[in-house]
Amino acid sequence: MSTRPLQDPAPDLPPETERDAATKAAVLAAAERLFAVRGLRCVSVRDITAEAGVNLASVNYHFGSKDALVFEIFRRRTAELSRDRTRMLHEATARHDGKPPVREIIAALMEPPLRWSNPANVRRIAMQFIIRARSEGSDAVREVIRTDVSHLRPFAEALMTALPHLPPEEVYWRLHFTLGMIHNNRFAEFDRLHALSDGLTRDSDVDALLKRMLDFAEAGFLA
Amino acid sequence: MSTRPLQDPAPDLPPETERDAATKAAVLAAAERLFAVRGLRCVSVRDITAEAGVNLASVNYHFGSKDALVFEIFRRRTAELSRDRTRMLHEATARHDGKPPVREIIAALMEPPLRWSNPANVRRIAMQFIIRARSEGSDAVREVIRTDVSHLRPFAEALMTALPHLPPEEVYWRLHFTLGMIHNNRFAEFDRLHALSDGLTRDSDVDALLKRMLDFAEAGFLA
DNA sequence: TCGCTTTCCAAACGATCGTTCGAATGCCCG
DNA sequence: CGGGCATTCGAACGATCGTTTGGAAAGCGA
Numbered sequence: 001m002s003t004r005p006l007q008d009p010a011p012d013l014p015p016e017t018e019r020d021a022a023t024k025a026a027v028l029a030a031a032e033r034l035f036a037v038r039g040l041r042c043v044s045v046r047d048i049t050a051e052a053g054v055n056l057a058s059v060n061y062h063f064g065s066k067d068a069l070v071f072e073i074f075r076r077r078t079a080e081l082s083r084d085r086t087r088m089l090h091e092a093t094a095r096h097d098g099k100p101p102v103r104e105i106i107a108a109l110m111e112p113p114l115r116w117s118n119p120a121n122v123r124r125i126a127m128q129f130i131i132r133a134r135s136e137g138s139d140a141v142r143e144v145i146r147t148d149v150s151h152l153r154p155f156a157e158a159l160m161t162a163l164p165h166l167p168p169e170e171v172y173w174r175l176h177f178t179l180g181m182i183h184n185n186r187f188a189e190f191d192r193l194h195a196l197s198d199g200l201t202r203d204s205d206v207d208a209l210l211k212r213m214l215d216f217a218e219a220g221f222l223a
Numbered sequence: 224m225s226t227r228p229l230q231d232p233a234p235d236l237p238p239e240t241e242r243d244a245a246t247k248a249a250v251l252a253a254a255e256r257l258f259a260v261r262g263l264r265c266v267s268v269r270d271i272t273a274e275a276g277v278n279l280a281s282v283n284y285h286f287g288s289k290d291a292l293v294f295e296i297f298r299r300r301t302a303e304l305s306r307d308r309t310r311m312l313h314e315a316t317a318r319h320d321g322k323p324p325v326r327e328i329i330a331a332l333m334e335p336p337l338r339w340s341n342p343a344n345v346r347r348i349a350m351q352f353i354i355r356a357r358s359e360g361s362d363a364v365r366e367v368i369r370t371d372v373s374h375l376r377p378f379a380e381a382l383m384t385a386l387p388h389l390p391p392e393e394v395y396w397r398l399h400f401t402l403g404m405i406h407n408n409r410f411a412e413f414d415r416l417h418a419l420s421d422g423l424t425r426d427s428d429v430d431a432l433l434k435r436m437l438d439f440a441e442a443g444f445l446a
Numbered sequence: 447t448c449g450c451t452t453t454c455c456a457a458a459c460g461a462t463c464g465t466t467c468g469a470a471t472g473c474c475c476g
Numbered sequence: 477c478g479g480g481c482a483t484t485c486g487a488a489c490g491a492t493c494g495t496t497t498g499g500a501a502a503g504c505g506a
Binding site for chain 1: 264358359365368369370372375376379391392393395396397398399400402403404405406407408411412414415416418419420423424427432435436438439440441442443444445446
């Protein structure tokens, strides 16, 4: 795998250190989009390079392997998502003199991925890629998911100070349940919900969905 | 694909109509186990037939294709799980004169998959296969997940009669959130939780976890 | 036992995949 | 201008995969 600094696949983020990395950026953008739409295993290196308009060997030359490419996109996007969440948590902390209420802590967890999933958001594909990679990723990706929990620590601690009467064990479990609610927001699950409700739940914007999720999770935490 | 009646892969369920389908049963059992452990894409037809001790062509002869084999196992196991859930709902309905409380309705949804996941349960591998197939399955599997919601209807209706003041739309959404909690109980997610809590949540038996989930979801529904 | 159907078997087919290689090309700096 | 290096390119390699095929074996009713 390459150890050189890497280019962001989205055009809205500028290059970092490279003078010219158009090929790399094209590969990253095409790969993220194809992976998000078709799934990791159903996209070949040939599909990516054809979509990006570059040579077949570019993936292995710039990233080392297909898995390394997936890992690189995943690492960048999850770091970006964690930054959004952490920023919201910090803002809530600042607003409440260091002790934000449960609802705002959970909102900091839920709102970024929900906003990213909005069709009008440029991060929509990135969000879909993250969801794909979480379940279809290689061993390396899954290992990161399993072991890297540093970005969740501030949320767990904030919840424990907001709920001092609740045993820490219980806080962790309820955080786990809340993350489950968030991770369940895939297209297939929405389709199933819409089929179940006969279209009753179809016209729901992000704000309404966020409010619903917050109502549910907040009540669960305060139980 | 074969249209003949099919054999159950688990030895605890008797054959249905076949006189002799040892090969088929061996394939189903081996396939389910390997799929559950390694994932659908990381198990080849050769792995399955070698594990089952049968010829390579057996899968295509008895099931038509690898995808059809996956679909068959998925169909059988999800039907079995739905039966368990529906039975629990019926029992709760009978106990409460046709109007079971929210907690028991949710329990009927949560308890069967949780009990199946218990290491002491013979259905543990089956449960792990279902989880795998839900996210890694073919288009046919995903289509069933998206469109077949008949088994959820009784639960939605029971919840609406138990919560007459809540708009049906809200009931559907909260049912969606509850299903998300259930579907999040994968090994990787548990590992992440344990890593986050420094082992504080490791020693939790099924009954304790069920109580926690019920507390959380019930409060969410009654919010 | 005969004839027929079902099942099993070894072997190969055709396709796709990730990866590698050597040469060619472009680019920057001295 | 020219040497050196990074990049690109076409082409192929090696491996794995799901599937197919034709014949052998086995089960079974008549």
